[in-house]
Amino acid sequence: MIIFDKKLYVSLTCQKTGHNFTKIAFKPLHTNLFNIVLLSIFLTIGSGKLYSQGTTKKTTAIPTSKQTDSSKTVVPNSKKSATTIKKENDSIKIDTIKQKKAFLDGKVKYKAEDYAKIDQKKKLITLYNKAELYYQDIELKSGIIVMDYEKNEVYAGRIKDSSGVYTQYPNFKQGSNVVEPDSIRFNFKTKKALIWNSRSDQGEFKIKAEITKKENDSVYFLKNARFTTSKDVDNPEYYFQTRKVKFIPGKKVVTGLTNMVIADVPTPIALPFAFFPMSKETSLSGIILPSYNDSNTRGFSLQNAGYYFALSDNYDLTVLGDYYTNGSYGMRFESSYAKRYKFRGNFNVRFENLINSERGYPDYSKQKIYNIQWSHAKDSKSNPNSSFSASVNLGSSKYFRQSINQANVGSNLNNTLSSSISYSKTFNTVPQVRMSLTATHSQNTQTQEINMTLPTLQVSMDRIYPFVGKDGVKKGFFKNINLQYNLSGKNSIVTTDSLFFKPQMFRDAKTGIEHTIPLSTNFKLFKYFSASSSFNYREVWYTKTISRNYDIDQSKVVDNTINGFDAFRTYSFSSSLGTTIYGTFNFGDDKKIKSIRHVMRPSLSYGYTPSFEKYYDSYASDATGTMIKQYSRFESGIFGAPGNSNSNTLGFDLSNTFEAKVTDKDSTKIEPKKVMLLNNLNLSTSYNLNADGVTSLAFAPVRVSGGTQLLKNKMNVNFGATLDPYAINNSGTRINVFNIDNGGSLFRMTSANMTLNYAISSKEKDKPKKEKNTQSERNGGREDDLFGTNTDLGDSRKSQFGEEEENEEDKISEFFSAKLPWDMTFAYSLTYGNNNREKKIIGNSLMISANADITPKWKAGVSTGYDFVQKGVTFTQFRFERDLLSWRMDFNWTPFGDNANWGFFIGIKAGVLSDIKWDKRSRTNR
Template sequence: MSAQEDLIVPLSIQPIKDTLVLPPLINTVVQDTIASDSIQIDTLNKKDPLLLDIIKYKAKDYVKLSQKDQKIYLYNEAEIYYQDTELKAGIIVMDYVKNEVYAGRMRDSLGNYSQLPYFKQGTNEVTPDSIRFNFDTQKAIIWNSRTEQQAGLGQLGSDNMKVLAQITKKENDSVYFLHEGKLTTSKDTIDPDYFIRIKKAKFVPGKKVIAGFSNLYIVDVPTPIAMPFAYFPLTTGRSPGLMMPSFGNIPDRGYFLQNGGYYVPFGDYADLLMTGDFYTNGSYGIRTQSVYTKRYKFRGNVNFRYERLINSQKGFDDYSSTRIYNLQISHSQDAKSNPNSRFSASVNLGSSQYYRNSLNVINTPNTQNNNLSSSISYSKTFPNYPSVNISLTATHNQNTNTQSINMTLPTFQGSLERIYPFAKRDGIKKGVLQNINMQYNVSAVNRIQTTDSLFFKPGMFKDAKVGARHTIPISTNFKVAKHFSISMGTSYEDVWTLETFKRGRDSELNKEVVLDTVKGFDRYGKYNFSTSLGTTLYGTFNFGEDKRIQAIRHVMRPSISYSTAPSFDQYYEDILDENGNEYINSKGEVERYSRFEGTLNGAPGLTSSSSMSFSLQNTLEAKVKDRDSTVLEPKKVSILNSLNLSTSYNFKADSLKLSTIRLTGGTNILNKKMSINFGANLDPYAIDNNGTRINTFNIDNGGSLLRLTRANMNLSYSLSSETFGKKGGKEPDKNEEDENSYAATSGGRTDGLFGTSDDYDNRSFNEDDSGDVENPNYGNKLPWDLRMAFSTGYNNSNRQNEFSNASLMFSGNITLTPMWKVGFNSGYDFKNKGFTLTRLNFTRDLKSFVMRFNWTPFGTYKQWNFFIGIKSSILQDLKWENRSQRAIRR
């Protein structure tokens, strides 16, 4: 120790007393003082202190206070905090006289910079190379600043706009002036793949950028796309704005502007998007889309599309003008908003040929839709015992092939809660008597059958049918011998109608005709009795716990039911010919009719019925030992989800007492990747040379025991690269769901078998970070997926022995590289020997851009579409697209 002390050499420096008094910067609060003088001080001339809060600072290596320079030096991981201002940097120099700070980067021995300054004031964040900031004026000079602004959150989603500038002058908390700036949405702000160069601009964070001359650069190369001035909105939330159209030329239509329009938000609960297409030959299209929502109350949307299609020119023979439209309404109510009443709507109606003739390519996948359906309903429950439930429903079903339309405007339904008159409400019900229960149901319908040409015209109501049904079912159930369940019941039905028909026989036409329609209220009543017996049988086959398949369990649910109903011949009368005589048919019998024939609910039975029905439900499952030795419990594997058989026997029928046997079944195999459903009709009776069923069993006519008349089978199979990979499976691609959402709302398929909609306003793309891949350009994995569906039908009701239909549909995607994705969908009709709608789509991720090419190589909808544009919705109008027009359907 003494040797070391000898090495200490004292310095001959004389201490000098410091006469400078520092301002209170650290842990010092400037306070106002009140003088004790009796003369009141004039507060108008009083000045606020320059520093309104405490300045806190720290650094990792050292904090140096220089009295000579009147500055404080902070080095390495330096930080300063003042009110809502936060500054972090490698080096910070603070002038405590001018109340200014200077922040910059650190440079190591190799010349590399680190610890770039980070400046935050309020919610605004800036990452520059260096910054100079004054605490008093709140002004700043920033060099090579980089800030990120969130914009959007409206109809097209949200994105982040990066604002970069060589020199930025901060005027106040809300105004910045930029010199030699760049605007981009690229993730890489150091070397962006594209940017908009602005020489001078005014930047208001969270609101806008107003710039002078602006020029688009792609990979640091200027493009001819330039503007003398520009306005870039940066508002968060929804704001009104123009939707820039695309332009081009289509044969037989001329030049066009497509998908141009305006977006308008209405407060926080609704918005409206209006777009349109205009063609120089006079064709045009108008589309409106509105979305509304109120949290915990309801949400929905209204879409209306209208197009006027003009072919050729007036005066030519091939000139035509058609109007097509489509209306979609969706409304759902939160169940918690009102538990006793509910309103919902799902509407999809319009011209039957809308999707097939529409000029908008987004409708191409929906050209395969054959049905449009709608439902609007309101229900109300009165909870007091016995509770009553009422509902009012309007429905619509439209076949786009036949153009036939069936509607109910409206249907009223009411029901009374099930009542047990011989049992306590809160007690256990035992025996036949206590299980006796009754209900009351009423249904009133106004049904309309019309065609597409009469839709929404007065003629559609001409043949409307109105009727009501009141039903009172009474039933009970009990068990016999612990294993058999017996149910017994009777039902009374009272049918009302507002018109009936008087019928007669026309000798010239040789058929029964309606002679007169009788307007006015009329009714009839009918009743029946039924009983059923059922049980459940279990059978288990054990193979041993050491086996791969340890056991198989078979569950059978047989059921026998009997029903009977009397004849209601009091509602029938004899058919008379034009001379008023009874009509006698070829069998020597007087034909009868009911005035209720042709009404909404039909007529009661003329003959009594007494029939017995039999059904058998089967399920089959196995107990399989898991391949993983760490799993102790075996797993259950379904072999047959269902195998059902049903038939009936009518004791009162004169002939053909045994009905057709119906067989249905379904299962899932290959680890539930393949779904199989099938059905068949087996007829025990033979047919004559005309194909009519005769009262002779088929086996007695030289045939088999049962004759297969109809059969159908549907198979669907899906697999992907994840199927052969690790367990767990892959979550559905959200982008695929977004692309198929238009198909779902339009009543189409969402599994991609008909393709996805070419919605070029939807810039969604797989945003997987290519940095997660070992080789981002040529990944060693090729993710793919494949979906297939096969459907076939067999018909042999008249010895045709033919397949009525047989078609295979398939679709899939393959990711060639993290940047390239290829998709396809097609199908083959084995009956008509031709391919169905076939489409190929290619997608290229260009970082900030996306490029798509969709191609329908042949068929009615032959066309191609090319698109390239910025993925960000902020700059969505920076795009280029070109497309061909499919052949015009005349």
């Protein structure tokens, strides 16, 4: 019997020089001398006994399928087949030497441009020149990569080029985190790493650290680190220096003692510790630091202090406040909200309690002002059959002129605030029905009068063609007859600032409902004329009417309100006839102007409305009762009252367009170029067939209006004039005498106006990258900067020039090629008045705004104008701005006028460090 003392085992795995690795495991052979000698004795002595034994004829063979281990099987002698061999359990214990796990859990891919060297003795793989290694979510690129597959580590570093300069710095990427160090040492098993001079981008921050220890996938410890928002982290214009940092990518940075360094010079600005949120998914809530200001009439102040609430992914809230040492204060609540494919909007509420001077002084005053703005837009994808929108701007009439936190001259000069909230829905019935609810608001900031409709209901039904056949063809007078139904309901309120939302405001409301049913048709007449006729039925319902009489006690005529339902009904008839006439004037193919095309669209209309005297009553206008006048009890109604006289009017309209064909400057083009000479030239007037020549005149004034675009469509020109055929008497009243018969011309020009708007830029092909002055326009001002830029005192980081950032190389190249970006806007307005033969220029003003890049880093702008009637300079503002890379500095100055002020700002552009700034502004004493 041959017995093995120990299990002899060798496990070798061949390795190919490729991209996939398999671990090489060795188990040594057991060579015990005692076992060899013992084995020799057994072979010598025991061989005779083996051959002298008898064997039985019955033998039991061992199936090959059960021979799982050759070391446990006894091999019988081939000469003695009768011996029964019994399988015995091996007394040798299982080998206790544990097999090593594989080097890596996944495949490793690598490549290098020069060589990939494998040292099996040292268990190293070396990749040189443009080396790349990929394993799981790790990507490593570097000049040299050394992988130790015994220690489960990899090392990457830079290499020197032919001139001895370090190049091919490592680029280590794991998931979304990217680190660009000088060198890195990484363990694949523990996921820990040591990084030297690491550089990484985290949100708006760029971080560089002398030594970085990667504890795990989510925690880094940095030593001697600097972080900045500058584009160049190696040579930043400023940075924050700290010795110890705990960094959690995408979440936060916590530092120890931190010192601010500007231009490599340490500053006294230091913090014992600092915390910087760096969440990418949602904005974080946080404190908004205030800015310091002072005022001659209100004392020292802290402005725009508050807190930002990141309530959810769909909406947020910013609470800001101002406080002055004389007791003045202001509060603002600003919220934005949005839901994809549903809606978006924002809501702002502003309130200020203003105190001027000190109690006891003659100039002491106290008042409260407020402003509410709401903008909402519904996405049409959410429901194509309904829509909801809101544009609200209401509040105190003096808010934009007296606010302590607004610097918007365009809004100050505006005399109207307006709002609109509307909801509409379409019902897919037959016929289709559309419904809309609208609430409007219009406020005159000079008179403080407010007009509101709360609400207006509009219901309309699609046209019905009762005489159309089964083929659906609408042709001819009869088949084109159609009717509609429209309903309009209004609740109108006229009030003032002082009565806004007080009970009296609602008591004075006017309510009414108007029903209209137009019956109309259109058809062709004599092939070239388009004719239309309509009959309109109108019915108006009121809940209030009036009774007018002379009150002896008050010695005046008074109106008494009568509550209760009342209605009136009217009807009218109208028709029109129009055509289009084309005319072309050819000058020849050899001329520069080849032809001029004139298109005329004349239209003749007629309208008739009978008298509805039955809705009129009489009243005595004096105490004697001898002066009797007529009135309608519906006069105070929101839809007016029916007329008490016939209206029999003939109208005439003529529109013209002029277009020319000229030779194109591009000689390669065969076809002539089309040029628009006049976009429109319109004339309109009317003739009253029932005019008596005393109380009414037959001809109405002729209104002429037109417009065109010049200088490559960059200049918009609009003009208009009113021409009266009648003369006037010494008191300025129109009389029934034609002006030409009174020694004048055919028409007397009573008024005229012209406006020109011209915008040019150094970029002829591309429009200037200026954003619209959205907030100014929303507040009621202009969208351009002719009245200066809108200054948001709550956030001064945005450029006052409203331009997108340009590439630094582009700026420098433009500077050295003498192509400095600039833009200019002109606006000219001229108004002529001659109602009473004054022949006077009522308005004549020129406004100009210009902005230019003086150097690649300096911008300058001016807004100014001149009033030729008042002979004075209009609003003037100077603007300067310096681009300090990651910082921005600006200065604006309004030197004179009621809005004279100046402002200076310097601060970091990045939003995460927006509180690091110095903002100093003067305030107008309003």
